[in-house]
Structures are given as C-alpha cells and as structure tokens.
Amino acid sequence: MLSAKPIPAPSEDKRWRIVNATMRRHGYNASGLIETLHTVQEAFGFLDVAGLRYVARSLRVPFSQIYGVATFYNLFKMKPAGEHTCIVCLGTACYIKGAPAILSSLENTLEIKPDETTADKKVSLVVARCVGACGLAPVVVLDEETLGKLPPEAIVEKVAAWRTPVSEEK
Numbered sequence: 001m002l003s004a005k006p007i008p009a010p011s012e013d014k015r016w017r018i019v020n021a022t023m024r025r026h027g028y029n030a031s032g033l034i035e036t037l038h039t040v041q042e043a044f045g046f047l048d049v050a051g052l053r054y055v056a057r058s059l060r061v062p063f064s065q066i067y068g069v070a071t072f073y074n075l076f077k078m079k080p081a082g083e084h085t086c087i088v089c090l091g092t093a094c095y096i097k098g099a100p101a102i103l104s105s106l107e108n109t110l111e112i113k114p115d116e117t118t119a120d121k122k123v124s125l126v127v128a129r130c131v132g133a134c135g136l137a138p139v140v141v142l143d144e145e146t147l148g149k150l151p152p153e154a155i156v157e158k159v160a161a162w163r164t165p166v167s168e169e170k
C-alpha cells in the first residue's frame with residue numbers, strides 16, 4: 001500500500017513537530033487520525049480549520065470526514081470565539097514551574113475559566129498539555145507568540161492590553 005508523505009506544516013510553529021511525530025508513528029496512515037487530533041489539541045489547546053486541513057492532507061483523509069470527527073466528539077474543542085487566544089500550558093514542566101499561579105491570575109483578571117471567552121469577546125482562555133517549549137517553562141502562548149519564564153503579573157498585563165481600546169488609554 002502506498003503511504004502518505006509528510007507535507008509542509010501550516011506554520012513554523014515547533015508544535016507541529018509534535019503532531020508530525022504522532023503521524024509518523026502511525027506511518028501517516030488514517031488509522032492515526034484520532035490520536036493525531038488529540039496531539040494537536042494537547043499542543044495547541046484546540047483544533048482549527050488550518051490544523052484540520054493539514055492533518056487531512058497528511059493522512060489522506062477527506063477534510064469533510066476529519067471535520068466531522070472533530071466536531072462530533074465532545075472531547076475535541078474547536079478554536080474558541082475570542083478575538084485573541086491565551087493558552088496556558090499545564091504540562092508537567094510548566095505546572096512545576098508555576099503555571100497554576102498564572103492560570104489563577106488570568107482567571108481572576110478575566111473573570112472566566114478555561115474554555116470560556118470574556119463577555120466583550122476579546123479573550124478566550126485555553127489550557128494545553130505541553131506546547132513543546134518545556135525549556136521555557138512556565139509557558140503561555142498569546143495568539144502566535146510563545147512566552148516563557150514570565151511571572152503572572154507580566155502575563156496578566158499583556159492580556160489586559162488586548163482589552164484596552166487605544167482611544168481610552170491616558
């Protein structure tokens with residue numbers, strides 16, 4: 001049987017290497033679909049259309065089928081509704097280095113829990129399990145920017161800036 005070949009990842013983001021490792025382990029075979037989607041979610045905190053397209057092409061599964069799987073099972077989360085996404089890594093390395101304190105500060109400031117979006121639709125809070133940058137623990141990903149070794153106050157300040165309209169700044 002002809003097996004699928006690796007194709008270029010959607011971005012330079014190192015987390016795609018983790019996803020690729022899972023697909024490679026399954027020989028880029030469709031039988032690895034569910035585990036691959038799990039890996040995407042653990043690395044990115046959620047699934048989005050670009051990621052699903054990448055997995056679909058890599059495993060040679062029709063996009064409609066993969067989208068159906070991703071939206072059918074409750075265990076998979078699609079990209080949240082907020083304008084910005086704040087992902088707190090709760091993998092072991094980050095947990096030990098203070099991720100719970102960061103998450104708790106964000107929850108208090110934003111007044112939301114993980115998988116929720118602020119009422120103004122500005123920020124969605126998401127947790128992930130290892131985003132592949134353990135050396136920077138504790139890691140937070142603000143949209144596409146991976147930040148590490150920052151105290152909770154610094155993270156909260158950056159996220160709060162998303163919610164402050166420039167015209168209201170004094």
Ligand code: FES
Binds near residue numbers: 089090093
């Ligand atoms: S545990 Fe957080 S990046 Fe690996």
